[in-house]
Amino acid sequence: MSALDSVDPKKVGTAVADSPSLAVEGHDLYRWHDSHLALAGISLSIPAGGRHALVGPNGAGKTTLMRMLSATLAPDRGSLRVLGHDVALHPRQVKARIGVVPQGMTYDNEILVRENLTTFGRYHGLSGRSAAARADELLETVDLTAHARSMPQTLSGGMQRRLLIARALVNDPDLILLDEPSTGLDPEGRLLLWDLLDALCESGKTLILTTHHMDEVERLCDGVTVLGSGRVLRSSSPRRLITATVPRYVVELGVPHSGATEPAWTRTRTRLRVGNRLLVFGDSVTGLAGELQVAGAEELMVRPSSLQDALHALERERPVPPADLPTPLPAPPRPRGRHRPRRAVPPPSLSLAGRIWWRDLTLFRKSYKTTIVPNFFEPVFSLAALGIGLGFYVDGQALGSSYASFVAPGLLAVTAMNGAVFEVTYNVFVRLRHARSYDAAVTSPVEPVDIALGELIWALTRCLVYTGVYLAILAALGYAPASTALLAVPALLPLGLVFACAGLLFTGAVRAINAYSYFYTLVLTPLTLISGVFFPTERLPAALRAVAEVSPLHHGVELSRSLVIEGDLTSAAGHLAWLVALSPLLLVPALHSLKRHLCG
């Protein structure tokens, strides 16, 4: 027996007392996806403390509306207030008070089940200890305690869904948005989910869910809004919607194909053809039963009309607007340029970025053994093979030192570049496009700019660690003779930042992971070869030399050489100034590079 079927409302928290009486107030909402109009003038009000369903066929606009309610997508027109806050102007405030169970499995598949919850708790501002306590409490609530140390992708579909529900409860939200929460659940799992949702409602929370299961709406919800082609077709209680749309009772007949003759007795009644079934309606059971008897079809059952029947009826009448609704006006043109309302982008928050950094550290602590080998040893091998091995044949006199001493600081700069750039290319790409774990992060107060800043800080952390360890190796081998050598570790951070920003900008622009082969083989490798790591740039043809000498890597290499070999602080300061001046030019666009993917 699962813990879910005996959920204690106290365990899932209580709503705050100052909630406004309306959880949602939307007026005349429009949203275009490229040129496609997904929401076409929707207005809706949902009372606080209620359970409301958004229903409609595929493509009706439910998910688009849910993303607006979760403050991750702003309306192109119209206004939307959630829990009293304007979603376009104050997304962080909205997100702090809501919980989102998305349609897709957007858990973080790089960390354990329990870590998914603690990490999300940190995104919501909980301390490490409170996040851990909350995670344990929620794991118990959704009956996943035994799986706390599993990877989420090893759980069954129903368990994964429960993990997403637990994650949505981490911040004890006042409003919970569930996008098709029972997808993939077996009948038992659905019942357990309903019990959990009942318990949440008893604790005063507002629920808004989308679903294709009308029995779920009838069982759970006190309000339902039917969407069709981005418009509201009806909004009322499920019972009123049924009685206003179809007669009270119905009998279902099988009619094998569309050309088959329908029984004569049905012709005087309200009928609806749904696939190979014919729904025949009536206002009294006895009337319908009597006609079945006369037709010799007593084995057929008369049942009360359901919400699903009403929805079928509404879908049939959709081409002709319902009589009590105004004919929809043609959609206004999509606002463009400066007339287009924008979702306010809050300035990056160092504390929220720190939580992304903390999540990366959690992962690194587990996987450092596998990442350490390529990142630490590749430059060591390069030094051994090229600096010492090939250097045996190179006349060091022209360089003013042994060839290995010439190459070593250059490789230190390359280590700084690679250490920073790797994190924001493949790893961020996978989280952004495949695992989609950032999609979940942005339903907490974390914004795309915080994610970008957090990943950049993490890239710099790696840059710092890798250059520090590599410098220690150089010092041990006698290739870092200057007293200023240690300064190279912090001084190379601006080089790491420039390349981390470039990597993040590239990640925001590419669609396929294969594109990185261009970035690495056509940009970074040639840059490494011409930037003075292996030979002085004076040996290059004039045009190439001009390119090489403005490259940030060249300045990083010269900076490293000045500090590690020559002890020349003046020369180092010049190169450092160049890198520091370049950083903000890339930093600002890099911080905004993930916004388009994560918040429309």
Ligand SMILES: Nc1ncnc2c1ncn2[C@@H]1O[C@H](COP(=O)(O)OP(=O)(O)OP(=O)(O)O)[C@@H](O)[C@H]1O
């Ligand atoms: N990112 C996007 N780019 C282009 N079109 C989109 C995008 N997202 C949604 N749409 C389109 O907008 C319309 C509404 O989509 P939405 O996902 O909101 O519908 P839905 O009611 O949630 O559908 P479903 O029941 O299948 O989940 C659809 O026609 C869909 O193709």
